Amino acid sequence: MNKVFIACDFNSREQLTAFLAKFPPQPLALKLGMELIYAIGFEIISELKQQGHTIFLDLKLNDIPITVEKALTALKHYQVDFVTIHLTSGQKTLQLAHRIVQNTNIKLLGVTVLTSLDNMDVQEMFLSSTLTTNELVKNLAKMAANNCFYGVICAPSEVTVIKQHFPNLKTVTPGIQLTSDQTDQKRVATPLTAKKLGADYLVVGRAITMAVDPVAAYQEILTIFTKGAEI
Numbered sequence: 001m002n003k004v005f006i007a008c009d010f011n012s013r014e015q016l017t018a019f020l021a022k023f024p025p026q027p028l029a030l031k032l033g034m035e036l037i038y039a040i041g042f043e044i045i046s047e048l049k050q051q052g053h054t055i056f057l058d059l060k061l062n063d064i065p066i067t068v069e070k071a072l073t074a075l076k077h078y079q080v081d082f083v084t085i086h087l088t089s090g091q092k093t094l095q096l097a098h099r100i101v102q103n104t105n106i107k108l109l110g111v112t113v114l115t116s117l118d119n120m121d122v123q124e125m126f127l128s129s130t131l132t133t134n135e136l137v138k139n140l141a142k143m144a145a146n147n148c149f150y151g152v153i154c155a156p157s158e159v160t161v162i163k164q165h166f167p168n169l170k171t172v173t174p175g176i177q178l179t180s181d182q183t184d185q186k187r188v189a190t191p192l193t194a195k196k197l198g199a200d201y202l203v204v205g206r207a208i209t210m211a212v213d214p215v216a217a218y219q220e221i222l223t224i225f226t227k228g229a230e231i
């Protein structure tokens, strides 16, 4: 599979179908999140799997152990490839989550700190004037490593510290922008910077879905990320 996930943040089947129809037939890595799944339902997963796409189901589970256990048990039916769980769900939930997917093809990705947050946001949340996103991400990544997660979702700027302390964890990085466009994302980087920092996978939404030519934007990002150089 290729390592650039397209965030399919659409709210109708028509929009998703029209977007995918622009691409020549090829297996893509698709990230389906709450916006799409809540709008059109889970059956789309099986359809996209049948078309050969890799499915990253980004539901960001965050609940008590038994609820996450039952949610993951239900999700096994859909043969998704990647699922996200907030690492702040706590040790017991993460442990149980790992046990449920152990003999399946589902890879667990732990959400560290959302890329729409910065140091000021985490300091406000955790009543600390010194805490940094970097420290919090590192600490949460440790919980992912301790529970045999496949990887974590983090900003490109946190890849180095994660690789240094938890070399077995894969890093999946959203917050990818081609230009200095202002979005709701705060911890951002270009595809080339993410590659140079050692990110294993990219998650890219609007830089592809809102591009004038989405296929060209995707190909450009894929080439940059695969070759590690501007084209």
Ligand code: C5P
Binding pocket: 007, 009, 033, 058, 111, 112, 113, 114, 115, 116, 153, 154, 174, 175, 176, 183, 185, 203, 204, 205, 206, 207
């Ligand atoms: O459009 P953009 O590239 O900013 O979209 C990023 C995607 O990655 C969205 O679907 C968002 O839900 C997801 N995501 C994120 N930050 C995280 C985890 C997931 O932006 N920490």
